[in-house]
Amino acid sequence: MDYDQVRGVDPAVADALAGERERQENTLAMIASENHVSEAVMQAQSSELTNKYAEGYPGERYYAGCERADEVEELAVERAKELWGADHVNVQPHAGTQANMAVYLAMLDPGDKILSLELEHGGHLSHGHPANFTGQTYEVEQYEVDPETGYIDYEGLYDRAERFDPDIVVSGYSAYPREVDFERVQAAAEAADAYHLADIAHITGLVAAGVHTSPVGVADFVTGSTHKTIRAGRGGIIMCDEEYADDIDASVFPGAQGGPLMHNVAGKAVGFEEALSPGFEEYARRVVDNAEALGSRLQSHGFSLVSGGTDTHLVLIDLRESHPDTSGTVAEEALEEVGIVLNKNTVPGETRSPFNPSGIRAGTPALTTRGFDEAACERVADVIYRVVDNPDDEAIKAEAASEVEALCAEFPLYDREGRITDVE
């Protein structure tokens, strides 16, 4: 794609877009929440639906001319129901945080109580952080992972739920590498007679493919974003039982949002159709296998992984033991220099700060989309080791950059026609 239409109007933006395409092609996207969507999803997202206002829901819109918007939204909803087995689905949230916001608005009053995982232990801003509206509107207490094992401390969560008496318990995390036991979170919520919100933003694709247990039918509300492991482009989603359907829909619109981003709803519909194809389960399985291979190889180089490994799409590396003088920021910057793009991350028991934390988080969804196998992920682990071990050594970084270049050439993001290669 050369962005010729954009270039005719705005060469500066065309250059930036072309540069971003090139960056994605020639670097390894290992931010665990990122992925590469197909050309089909991108085409849907850049369709004429960007022009259409469609406040309301299919068959009950506030504006005329919504028949095509209705078709697209109905397809997205039906496919989501099939993928996750939910009774009711709302595909209009602009992103995962807006999906969570709609659930809180529907079910809580200001001052009500949220019990959620500590951000430093793998939680998310929209689960009650003081800098987020949730922390400012609700009373929040947080549970933690077990400092010894790195796994969710389910007993501690249960005790805290009994003591704190929350109105809602939140599960689902941003930097937690282990399978979540949604039944145990549900037991804690029931002990407090609280709702249970499972935010599966990171693992939507793994749950849809059945390689991670599902909270649908366990938690009262399941939220997520649609651009991560499910690979359906930017957006959010809410799933719930029929009994909450009207409250949730009213909370999304008119409660929290105006017109839905119908072009993104179209992207969701197309991405969900792709995820319903037989190849998607294999993709999701390979994401996890690749993360395991990456993690094991990192451990063989002496790195310490939070929880000792992974069951999911990500590993969380705690640098404090292996590289006490190297912060996550230093590691992130050195790796970016050689073409490995991941993020610094806090770790449980963080001793630095969120801006200069002690860990890095690395995910395999995007690498797997471009065809990486376990052996290739082991090669990536070797590069990560060499660079983090020698963040100031220019010769080692030059060698590492060549290896990244070779990997990008071996597993190209685009085929000869310029189409994304490995999306089924």
Ligand code: DSN
């Ligand atoms: N920013 C996302 C992540 O990286 O986990 C979550 O919203």
